[in-house]
Amino acid sequence: MTEREPAASDFRVGSELVVRSIAGVPTVEHGDDLFEIVVGALERAEIDLRDGDVVVLASKIVSRAEGCFVDLGSITPGETALRLGQEVDKDPRLVELIVRESIGVSRKTTGALIVRHRLGFVSANAGIDASNAAPRGAAPSSGPWVLTLPRDPDASAAALRAKLTARYSTNVAVVITDSWGRPFRRGTVGFALGAAGLPVVWDRRGASDRHGRVLDATESAVADSIAAAADLVAGQADEGRPLTLVRGLAFAPSDESSKALLRDPEDDLYA
Amino acid sequence: MTEREPAASDFRVGSELVVRSIAGVPTVEHGDDLFEIVVGALERAEIDLRDGDVVVLASKIVSRAEGCFVDLGSITPGETALRLGQEVDKDPRLVELIVRESIGVSRKTTGALIVRHRLGFVSANAGIDASNAAPRGAAPSSGPWVLTLPRDPDASAAALRAKLTARYSTNVAVVITDSWGRPFRRGTVGFALGAAGLPVVWDRRGASDRHGRVLDATESAVADSIAAAADLVAGQADEGRPLTLVRGLAFAPSDESSKALLRDPEDDLYA
Structure with missing residues (x-):
């Protein structure tokens, strides 16, 4: 977890987001190289990564590669x-x-x-x-x-991001997702179990609204929203589509990890 | 809330989802017709609605139209x-x-x-x-x-959906969203405050995984995931982009409402 508070300008909202399931990921086994698997699937889909792309992996394939x-x-x-x-x-x-x-x-x-x-x-x-x-x-x-879940999903995301950034010479992010069953609401949504390269929480505190009034509490859980979006195309059961590309965001590189999304238990009214 | 349990076949996962912010929505005032506003913005963006499209509105414009x-x-x-x-x-x-x-x-x-x-x-x-x-x-x-929030967001979504379905002669859905601050996790995500036309919770219970093992608890909060995805392009403060089109899902018409996403307080461990 970084000490840095991302500024509003770290993250820009594009007007169109493409959330694309990348086919052709084989069943991942212990010892497989996730970087090779991701690059292979992207190449078969004829996708070159671009600045601002987010590569989203279901935690299951990370766990399998790590032999969990x-x-x-x-x-x-x-x-x-x-x-x-x-x-x-x-x-x-x-x-x-x-x-x-x-x-x-x-x-x-x-x-x-x-x-x-x-x-x-x-x-x-x-x-x-x-x-x-x-x-x-x-x-x-x-x-x-x-x-079980990956040993250190943030580290796995960071390692994969480093290799992808080198391979494609561009600024990409990696999010590792799992399904979350929430208090109060039925059904699961995707959430960011691990993240690297993007501002995970978009801090809008201090920004002003259209009438100049300062917003008092607007932090957007960007990495969780990305995970939820990817979940819509990744499926959950027999689809076996654990790799998703999210394209259309714009963000400055960040060293935030998924830990930025954890509410301090001492501040948590439901802990 | 409908009694019907949607079958797995009610909802299909497409391989590519486009989440597009529709520009050109004016400041909505009390008495404005949301149908006219949505159709006007779609026409200026040269978008014809297609089967399976989801029109997503930030609750704020619904509240303003209703004079809340x-x-x-x-x-x-x-x-x-x-x-x-x-x-x-x-x-x-x-x-x-x-x-x-x-x-x-x-x-x-x-x-x-x-x-x-x-x-x-x-x-x-x-x-x-x-x-x-x-x-x-x-x-x-x-x-x-x-x-304040709209008086009856599900009813507002259903009314807008009926008009859009008639206007475009196709099966579309409407989701009205707001921001949710969650227990345990920092930052807000979009959630479905109102919904009409799509299976809001995708019930995968009883589906089998790739090894034939029956999944025991897989309900996907589809409408909330759509809301979270739309939130990524809708912005929250001075962007003023309250209208989003989500294209690429496939679903049978459903009369579920956002109420399907509410966990019964008696079953809720955090109520």
Whole structure:
């Protein structure tokens, strides 16, 4: 997380945004190079990255490349997991993993633990994914397999961004997304699990409206909005379209990370 | 809110989405016809609506057309508003209005009341907008003016959709958006305050993943994602770009409203 407060001029709103799902991403396996995968898919789609492009990756392919597979058959739940698992009626081995990936439980309900993930955000079941989660060559007798979130999505985004910026000699950003189930509202939306290269929160405080009145609280969660937009074309289940290009934004390079989107728990009225 | 559960086939994910801000929307005043304003802007932009297009309006222009202006100078705060105003250090006249627009207070903090709005959603200060809020011809001695949310955004969306569908002889949807400040996360995102014509929540429960495993909890908040995407091009302050076209989705007509996005307070772990 950077100390720098981005100025309003760091981010400009274009009048047209294209949100394009890039086809042809193979099933990603442990050890695969995401840079090669992204470049290969862009080349097949005949896309040259331009200044201001945002490359959006579903966290699932980052997790798979990093080998974040866990065989629940190999997990022995501890006392806490056994107790919580009974309380919320959930596989105690999965609960053990949720607890290991978290720094605190926020709420409990049948089938779900709402936790503060070790990465700092609050969501259901620590973002652990139990669909499409088996690694290549998994023994038929193994599993069930689940996939944990990437170890450090901001670092993964920054590494990929550095390579893409060098390859295309231009200023691009990378956002790694996951699905978020929100308080108060039904359904999930995409959110920025990791980010590199763009002002993640667009700080409009101090800007004035058309009548010259100073806006008192206008910070726009740009990276989350990008993630939500990408989610509309990325699909979620059998589509297998984990790579999206968002084109039409204009922003100065930024060293903000997704951490800029985390509300300080001390300021959080719902923590 | 409809009883119908939309099937997975009601909504298809296109591979490319265009999110385009439509210029040339004048300052909307009380009594203006939103249909005429939208059609005029589309015609100047030489856009014919197509099947699957979503017309997205910032709630502000709907409120202005409906004359939802309030002169705080005319408001006498009651006892509750005086007490709450002192507690959160906020103009008691504005607090009075927030209380009138709400059915309950969820949280309180300096400068903000998080309330359940009469329309059912939870957000800060009942969505009352204190910027760009004066009506045409407001006396210089009047005000400060604020703008409340539209009376029935779903009905406004449905009325506009009916006229657009007739005018363009095609299946379009309308989403009316506002900004939402979320628990846990910094910055606002667009959300669907009103909707008509599209499956608002895309129910993927029962769909299977690529390995045939049934997904147990995948409902996508499509209308909120559309609102978030539109927010990226609509700007928030002096841009004055309240009209956005989202093109590239495919959906069957639906009579769902934005109410489908409201989590039942009884199921809400953060209510």
